[in-house]
Amino acid sequence: MNRGVILVVLLGLSLSVGLWPLARPYFPKTFGGIKNALPSLPSTTSSDEMSLASPDLQSAGILPTQFTCDGRGISPELTIAHVPAGATSLAVTMIDIDVPSLPGGKFYHWGLWGIDPKTTTIPTNSIPQSAIRGSTSAKSTTYAPPCPPSGEHRYVFTVYALRGTTPMATGGTVQQLISSTTSQVISSASIVTRYKRK
Numbered sequence: 001m002n003r004g005v006i007l008v009v010l011l012g013l014s015l016s017v018g019l020w021p022l023a024r025p026y027f028p029k030t031f032g033g034i035k036n037a038l039p040s041l042p043s044t045t046s047s048d049e050m051s052l053a054s055p056d057l058q059s060a061g062i063l064p065t066q067f068t069c070d071g072r073g074i075s076p077e078l079t080i081a082h083v084p085a086g087a088t089s090l091a092v093t094m095i096d097i098d099v100p101s102l103p104g105g106k107f108y109h110w111g112l113w114g115i116d117p118k119t120t121t122i123p124t125n126s127i128p129q130s131a132i133r134g135s136t137s138a139k140s141t142t143y144a145p146p147c148p149p150s151g152e153h154r155y156v157f158t159v160y161a162l163r164g165t166t167p168m169a170t171g172g173t174v175q176q177l178i179s180s181t182t183s184q185v186i187s188s189a190s191i192v193t194r195y196k197r198k
Contacts, residue, residue, distance in 0.1 A: 051081045052159045052189040056124060063155060063195040069147035070197060074125035075110065080159050083117050084186045087161035090115035091181065092122065093174055096146065098153040108137045109144040109155065111174030113166050113181075132166075134174045141170060152196035161187045 056076035058064055065071040078092065094110035111134030112127055119128050127133065138144035146155055162184045168177060 048082055050083060050159070050161060050187040050189045052157060052191050053079045053081075054157070054191060055079070057191070057193055061191070061193045063146060063193040067145060068195055068197075069145045071145075072125075073143070073145035075122075075127075075143040076157075077124045078122040078157060078159070080120055080122075080189075084161050086163050087117040087186055088164060089113065089162050089166060090117055090119060091160040091162060091166070091177060092158070093160075093178065094143070094155060094157050095174075096148070096153050096155050098148075098151075102137070106137075108134075108174035109146065110134075110136060111177055113162075113168065113177055117161065132168065132170050134168075134177050135171055136174060146195045148195060148197060152194055155193045155195065156190050157193065158188055158190040160185050 054076050056064060056067065063076075067074060067076050075094075080090065083090065091113035092110070092115065093108065093112075096107040096109060097105065099105055099107045112131040113134065114130055114132040115122075115128045116130050122128060133141040135141055136144045146153065160181065162181055163186055164184050166177070166181055166184070168180065
């Protein structure tokens, strides 16, 4: 082979080898590195999750006095959104989770079930027409307003989307509702409120 041709070939090979590190794409060494190297994508599911809210609650989740034993003792308005398509009914509970003197540390203040899944609002001091009322820890089937004996307590409002038939009549306890429908819950959403007597 011509000596000049050999020199040209060798020069070309050396240039291609030298340029390879500059031309190859960057691949992070770990999966986490790959994830961080990609642009973040907006979530497409969070806006479709079932949600529960209340325009009656104060900032920081404080329960206004009118919804407690120190006020009118009425139930607050609840708004429900994004109920799953497969739901056949809704249930609502309100539970004080700071009662160490009771079994499970809970006091059941309110329980409703058999609610139409198309319900989007439960107005203040009202219940849906189709709702079945459960028996609370206060031995009543109406909203039992919070009345903590000491300190600040947390009160959890929860809405459950259920499938199938809920075989419970008026007078069944809220505890029974929760335990008997565990396998029927499609989705749920909660809000936590707080109250301390002055």
